[in-house]
Amino acid sequence: DAKTTQPPSMDCAEGRAANLPCNHSTISGNEYVYWYRQIHSQGPQYIIHGLKNNETNEMASLIITEDRKSSTLILPHATLRDTAVYYCIVRVAGRTGANSKLTFGKGITLSVRP
Amino acid sequence: DTAVSQTPKYLVTQMGNDKSIKCEQNLGHDTMYWYKQDSKKFLKIMFSYNNKELIINETVPNRFSPKSPDKAHLNLHINSLELGDSAVYFCASKLQSSYNEQFFGPGTRLTVL
16 A cells, blocks of 8 residues: 655644645555544544545545645634544555455644634 | 444453453444554554454454454454553444445553553
């Protein structure tokens, strides 16, 4: 699996957009970008994934550069409850499923300040 | 209507004991996982099961034995507990046919004294 690089931490003001960057310069053509987050003392939570097109759901937007070597997760209106560790993971989609595992790195700690 | 549940939430025990952690999912998923998150917060996969069959075993000591009585349950039994086993253990599940959207349980914090 391609390796990802994320800054260790960032903060943003409540109500503002949080833009979380991720570098994955060795990504292969069949690898997807996944984002998960882990709020303190809870299990990780799936946020979004994408291949090459930008994606949006009720939680966030995922912007993937045209060369696919980096991406940005956008939380459009951050709240205090969005304070968490955010993991960017690159993985083959793996519709074979059961042997498709997620490899979590250190992630980026997002602190949302009042 | 909890999706992935684990019991117990906290487990404190002495070295050398044998303990089990239980996991149940009511999502109709056919693939389940165990992850370990150590004190440095690294989250690592241990096992995955699909339809009660072991698929992934990430060089975990054989003191750890997962058991899947049915698709909805994946239990983790640990023999001869060691200090280094202290961690938070997370269960997760997904549909084999889906992308990597795994649903995680709340975790079990194991402390070995």
